Amino acid sequence: MSAVTEQSLVSSVKAWFEDYIRRFSSDESLVQRNMDLKAEHTRKVCEAILDIGGSLGLSGEDLGLAEASALLHDIGRFEQFRQYRTFMDARSEDHAAIGVKVIQGSGVLDGVEPAAAEILVRVVAYHNRAALPSGENERCLFFLKLLRDADKVDIWRVVTEYYSNGGDGKRNQSIELNLPDTDRISDSVYEALMNGKLVQMADLRTLQDFKLLQIGWIYDVNFPRTFQIVREMKYLEKIRGALPQGSVRIAEIYGRARGFLELNAPSV
């Protein structure tokens, strides 16, 4: 039996999280807007992970661990933006690594059963990798898959809400990664997606590439409930709607991704 029960694990991590992010509030509206974006993202990833974890019939203890991982996964984002004014890891530091340092330096997991604390630190460290790590144990991989699915579900929410408000002139360079808004699609992006593979961040050259990368996350989804959420929320359709309509390549990429989704989403 752990020293900290699953309920107190979640409530203590949640209280710590709210207290921690309060230190980053700022009078500068650009900074505050981006801090709010990440705080809201974290809360929504918690909701998504409980939804997906619930669909798998997890025990209360494991659901608590999953929710704690969601609370901590992007904790490095706050320090990253404070120091570098960007969420681009390539132009600053790996936000997952910052997160691990924050967790370890804060004592937030003091008193948590060592095996659970170890899982939390590892899934935070791995959550933004291009692929799952090799050589990790099954339990750690399971929680990592859950977190990656829940994280994607909410990033899809963030970007599709953003695209649907795109006409109001409030462009947020932190979401668009400072990429140029031209119609060009890079060959490497097209090829990866037509092979059912994820697009590498390093291959992004235009905003269209980035939107297509977001469609391609469907190839990295792990659980049936996640596919179901993507279908219910029409995330692929919404991203498609934000892309140029006449392009044959975009139609091909979208068609393949939709087919993959239908194949994998259980009907209700």
Ligand SMILES: [Fe+2]
């Ligand atoms: Fe992250």
